[in-house]
Amino acid sequence: MSTEGTLWPEGYDRIIFDRVDSTNAQAARIAGDLKRPTWIMARQQTAARGRRGKTWANPDGNLAATLVMKPGGPVADAAYRSFFAANALYETLALYVDRTRLSLKWPNDVLLNGGKVAGILLESAGNSEAVSWLAVGIGVNLQHAPKNVQDASFPPVALFEESGQSVTPDEFLNALAANFATEEAIFSKMGFEVIRENWLRHAARLGEVITARTSQEEITGIFQTIDAFGNLILKTAKGPIAIAAADVYF
Structure with missing residues (x-):
């Protein structure tokens, strides 16, 4: 299924780089000058990272992107964006693969056939009272699962290798950005409870x-x-x- 006709969400900018150290690092560098929430995508990352300082492999053809924004509101609200991103990733991946094969692993991974297909990394600056900026880093194995990943409890898998669906990073980002904007709209109108309920609907191992x-x-x-x-x-x-x-x- 193609999403090439998906409209870019109103109110969001995007910047695409051929090569950066990491999209989250680039987000930190430009955050102070932002006028609007901005998606940063890179064709290649030279120093990608995951949670707790772990490295994140980013083979060619996979998505490496970060949404950097100044969300405002209470500090606690910024952390909710991890669930926004998880829901948006789930709905975007479900465009290309049967949704029954997808699940959300707390706190920030998406599983496909039980393997890790996507990860989320939140980073921010500010203090206990206010967030100056928030970066929502997202990596998706679209074409290739990283090889030789050490001590992986959930071995990486790729969308193409698991489903035969070939999706470009540009096409995927288009749909992902639209779905994330929808999550923001839901939150602004109805609060976290609806986001929470949607996340739980797809949670891995709920009740187990x-x-x-x-x-x-x-x-x-x-x-x-x-x-x-x-x-x-x-x-x-x-x-x-x-x-x-x-x-x-x-």
Whole structure:
């Protein structure tokens, strides 16, 4: 299915580079001069990174993009954009592959046939009261799954290799930007609850036993829900536990 006719969302700019160190790093460099939310896409990244300083491989033909914006509002609202991005990625990937093969892994991955097809990295600047700018970094394995990835609990997969659907980064970004703008509109009119409900509808292993590994401990329990703040809620023998940040395994 082609999305070439998808209109670029009103109110958003885009900049496309042949080569940068990372789109999130480039976002940080230009954030102060922004007039409108801006998507940055790069054909190649020389120093891509994922969560917690992990490297992110970016073979040719895959999507490397960052939305940089000045969202305003409470600091907590900025973190919700991770769920905006996950929902937008799900809907965009569902244009090319049966949605039953897709799922969302808390806090920021998209799975295809149980393998990691996309990841999200949020970075920001500001203080406890206000966010100066927010960067929503997104990597999608459109054509190739990175090789020789060490210690991957969810081995990387690629859309083309799993489905035979060949999608260019430009085409994918067009649809992704439109879907993200829709998430922003939903949030502005109805708040996080609708975003949350949509995310949970596609959540991986909801109602099943999973393990969350934080910087201090490992917690195993039934994945009950995510709360109004986006925290993972695990039902354990000690009762429900809310987890703000962790790596999830199942």
